Amino acid sequence: MATTLDEKSGNPPLKFDRLDEKAFVATEPSNVDGAAISKDGMRVHPQPTADPLDPLNWSSFKKHTILAIVMYLYFMFTYITTTTVPSFPELQDSLGISYSQVNWTVAIPALGLAVGPLFWSSLADIYGRRIVFMLGTLIAFAATIGAAASKDYGGYMAARFFQGFGVSPAATVGMAVVMDLFFEHERGQKLGLWVLAIDTGLLAGPIIGGFMDLVSAEWIQWLTAILFAVLLVLEFAFMPETLYPRNFMLDRMPLESGEGTDIEKIGQLKGDPARVELTRTSKLFFLNLRPVPGMRHPKPWDSVVRFVLTFKYPIVVAGVLAYCFTWYWWVLTIITMIPAAYVQYSPQIQGLLFLGLLLGTIFSEMFMSGRLSDYIVAKLAKKNGGVRLPEMRLWLAYPAATLSAIGLIIWGVSVDQGYHWIVGQIAFFLFAAGIQMGNTVITSYIVDSYPLQSMSVITFYSVFLNLSAFASPFFIAPWQASSGFTWTFAAQGIITFFGAVPIFAALHRWGGLLRAVAGQPGWVNPEYDTM
Secondary structure, eight states, X not given: OOOOOOGGGOOOSSSOSHHHHTOOOOOOOOOSSSOOBOTTSOBOSSOOBSOXXXXXXXOHHHHHHXXXXXXXXXXHHHHHHHTTGGGHHHHHHHHTOOHHXXXXXXXXXXXXXXXXXXXXXXXXXXXXXXXXHHHHHHHHHHHHHHHHHOOSHHHHHHHHHHHHHHHTHHHHHHHHHHHHHSOGGGHHHHHXXXXXXXXXXXXXXXXXXXXXXXXXXXXXXXXXXXHXXXXXXXXXXXXXXXXOOHHHHHHXXXXXXXXXXXXXXXXXXXXXGGGSOOOOGGGSOTTOOSOOSSSOOOOTTHHHHHHHHGGGOHHHHHHHHHHIIIIITHHHHHHHHHXXXXXXXXXXXXXXXXXXXXXXXXXXXXXXXXXXHHHXXXXXXXXXXXXXXXXXXXXXXXXXXXXXXHHHHHHHHHHHHTOOHXXXXXXXXXXXXXXXXXXXXXXXHHHHHSGGGHHHXXXXXXXXXXXXXXXXXXXXXXXXXXXXXXXXXXXXXXXXXXXXXXXXXXXXXXXXXXXXHHOOOSOOOGXXXXX
């Protein structure tokens, strides 16, 4: 049974004209007369049930424990890619390769990260999030041991690919867990924390790797294997299944609330889970190997099919490609060129030079990203008759792109001119703050635009995000060698500002119209699709 569309929750871009006002997004059908209402008087999404086994009804502590595990895996998602950067000279010597070839050792796990979501996403919608997390972590753990023990370039590169492939569920499946646990009005902050994990992993990796390189390049990988082993234990012990048959349970255990019920009071309205004889969430078998009951499941290859079909939806394509290929991929150009830019410093000092990037990322998330995005959306929604519009997420894209562009230009100039290292740290801070804001903006925007297809749109985002990270290490060394640091990174800053800003401005103005013209996808997440 496919879901219905709620036209009242339509998502025009800011009431520019009557045609835009008719654009809509899909929401899960409300089978209850008195829908739960958030504190600001707006209808919440997803609608909770009266079931204590509903992840939306779990305690805040339990939800945030699971979120912490998801963030741990997403931290490892990029940590594995960059933690080896300070050991580039040792890798060159031990494997007998050039500087360009050692850059490729950062690119190849990104290829695994790009391919993995196309394999894992449908499996997570069939067998659940928990088993996919554990299988992926196990593969990454084994591949990391292989990388630590490898003695030749081919074996090392194969191990690096499977490191990325194993940890890749953190992107699409991790986001699905966040969607399972939290309401839409909390999404900016929670997705901001989720994005913070990937960005801190990217930047903390070289700092930790620099100090592990004091022991040996191999011990960088052995520490990574230990981190995966700890994560696997946490997943076994503290991560229940979160895939929940929401439509099925809304029919059978609706929340018996009156109109205007505050979302904070729904804990008083929970029923007896034994009323419905359906094994679900934490009551599933410890290692569930059967399709999660109570919903219609995709085919294993549907994630690939839906990835291709997502090209029909222009706001997802334009937003994701603009972010990935005019903005985000410069992260890897900076990271892989730091050893060449600061060749006079030891690997440990080079690792510490990533602190500017890390601090910019953390500062941005604390003050300028997820929570601020939720605040802006709440304020604008009140002025818009209580209707949240996805385009309200885009206001932060403009300062974000500006900060990143300025940071890129300053850093390129500072290296060529031999400025004090603190100038480079300020540049890193600005660049990373913009990246963190931008990542939160694009993920929140595409998920708010297609909430019932969130797995598919995040798969699309994750594939291209990691393809951009895979591509950039192949061309950055020759580009810098021919143009110098100043013009290489000034060009990147110019591309970021004049490439990303006009595209996001166009989406801000016409995003709702483009959604209305494209129509709704012909599929939904399984939790919203009953048999």
